[in-house]
């Protein structure tokens with residue numbers, strides 16, 4: 001039995017490595033669609049499930065496959081990764097001076113079994129000037145991040161505070177994941 005992370009995200013790989021987990025990477029072909037009209041947590045879990053199931057179908061049934069999906073939610077609206085600089089500008093302008101939620105759905109698949117859960121972290125972004133938003137976009141950091149910022153990078157300069165799991169904001173809620181892995185017979189501690 002081995003563990004497979006169904007993710008191309010270097011942040012997820014790094015977080016899983018941090019807790020001493022040995023794993024392989026197989027990236028899913030799932031195309032995300034944040035426009036579905038379901039509650040945000042359900043959306044994140046559905047997409048995490050789709051990623052894990054897509055990879056599980058391609059590997060042997062004794063493998064434990066992990067999928068995850070991170071979204072940013074502000075006033076009921078879902079923000080995924082920005083399509084371009086204009087989209088990043090719109091997201092950062094909306095998030096400025098407000099508190100939002102970061103939700104990561106997680107799915108663990110082993111053979112015919114699937115376990116899912118999600119974590120929610122509140123993040124408060126300070127008031128950002130138009131110039132600061134332009135400078136941050138110019139770093140390139142927003143482009144592959146949900147909500148157009150990275151708390152683990154220069155985006156730390158935008159975050160006033162958080163309530164909840166930090167790893168969840170970076171893309172993989174480790175305590176939530178450990179709970180699911182335990183059900184699949186894998187103990188990280």
Ligand SMILES: Cc1cn([C@H]2C[C@H](O)[C@@H](COP(=O)(O)OP(=O)(O)OP(=O)(O)O)O2)c(=O)[nH]c1=O
Nearest residue numbers: 007008009069070145146149150151169170171
């Ligand atoms: C809010 C926030 C998001 N992110 C990242 C985590 C995720 O990689 C990304 C959200 O995109 P996802 O669609 O969840 O994941 P992904 O496309 O990067 O990888 P894959 O589908 O292959 O697993 O945003 C940060 O790195 N820092 C942050 O502060």
